[in-house]
Amino acid sequence: MSDLEFFLFLVPPILAVLIILNLFKRKHKFQNLPPGDMGWPFLGETIGYLRPYSVTTIGDFMQDHISRYGKIFKSNLFGEPTIVSADAGLNRYILQNEGRLFECNYPRSIGGILGKWSMLVQVGQMHRDMRMISLNFLSNARLRNQLLSEVEKHTVLVLGSWKQDSVVCAQDEAKKFTFNFMAEHIMSLQPGNPETEKLKKEYITFMKGVVSAPLNFPGTAYRKALQSRSTILGFIERKMEERRNEMNGNENDLLGWVLKNSNLSKEQILDLLLSLLFAGHETSSVAIALSIFFLESCPAAVQQLTEEHLEISRAKKQSGETELNWDDYKKMEFTQCVINETLRLGNVVRFLHRKAVKDVRYKGIIV
Template sequence: MPDSEPIFLLLPSILSLILFFILIKRKQRRYGNIYKSNLFGEKTIVSADAGLNKFILQNEGRLFECSYPRSIGGILGKWSMLVLVGDMHRDMRIISLNFLSNARLRTHLLREVEKHTLLVLNTWKEKCIFSAQDEAKKFTFNLMAKNIMSMDPGHPETEQLKKEYVTFMKGVVSAPLNLPGTAYRKALQSRSTILKFIEKKMEVRIRKMKEGKENLEEDDLLEWVLKHSNLSTEQILDLILSLLFAGHETSSVAITLAIYFLPGCPLAIQQLR
């Protein structure tokens, strides 16, 4: 990756981010730091006031309750960790954290991270130009798919799931118009396809467990949840989909931003080396 060209790798994301902040600034000049708007088809209070935002975050769960627009809840599912609040959210979170215990991080996950990192790096050609964001998304999706359902990168079923997931993602933050051809309708259809795929995996695992034919190599979240939780089928499906969504989106963005900002911090690069 040429040192002089990192900005072009992130241009689409940067432009969309700039346009978003331009819109916010225009609204601020017209209405002030706190104003009413309509986002995702719902009435919304938008705050660009640092003091108010800090107060809200510090009082989440007491004076304020975390929630998402109905369009997002409709796509992610009612049992998604991103939609749940209170005790049920806590229980789902504990299940996920117990799976990602310190022992597992040391003995399994870190090796998987290195393995998938090398797989991506080995596809790069010398002096080629590529999209850092696309490569980060490829890396995080393959890593999540492997640790959630033991799916190998490059396998036909993994690539098909990735294709459905991309369509699903495009509709998560779209206008909630359930009409033919809209991103929202396509996302709902992809969600249905993904859940059927996960459920089929579940049925195979459950049958193997009953027959005593468990595969020791399938040491993943799906296997762990089936053995150590009392969640219903619907809850497990929404949990896995929400973790795939949350882990992939947050990690890929963080990696992309790290690549973008690292050239401006030689000390950080030296420490990483």
């Protein structure tokens, strides 16, 4: 028997032993994991998890898995092994120990679309630095003197586009409002302009792939999202170059402010602006649509909400004022109650990803 034949003869049993040892180690290491089903290879249970469901339910996927495995179960989502928790106690424990036992961590498929420098993906000092940059831009003076008037302007534009006796989709109109507001707030883009509409089209494609099955093949939502991400970043980069070539930089939007007041690299600025466009647009538009959905079933709240705003309107007419100001905003106490109740009844964020920095025991299982 030649050396090659002898080697080929030994390969199968060696591989078999290695596989058995690997399975034994995995079983020993993860023997205290919660019950569950890892689903198909790579995809796991992602497709079932992403099926649409009513806002008043937790969805068929969660209901089925909770009934079978309990409120804490293992799965494979977005191409990675995951422990899913619908247990309020564990969720509270995770959030209370963030930065010590747990840290923000999104699957590689989502991180690949948002970008490695996205504020939603970063942890530790870099996350704090980017968050501080955003908060410094949103100072109290800017909120009072600029952002409130911008919100009113975009609200009037959307309401003015509705035709008499027409039917509108609350979710679509909420997304139109929040996108136009964020686009102007971040890059001074005006609603209705061709470049704004082109960016909006790319952004819609981008959003469809952020939370999708991580299949990077031609024609898939994930592949299209990656392509749209590249187009959006190219658009932002051109805006950056235009600002750098201007004699007097515009600090009225986030792009101009970051260019002048931060030491971030080009790649960091690109990912920061894209992540803020994503975060600000998605959460706000969902909250607006949900508030309309819940108000429809509560006429008393609609009446009280209407009375509060009519009272503010009458007071402004008497004083000769037209635009909303900070004092008007502070008077909207019941409006704030509606917002709080909306966020209590319907979560604007479908899930939060957190990673245990070390094994954590909770009620006899390892997280």
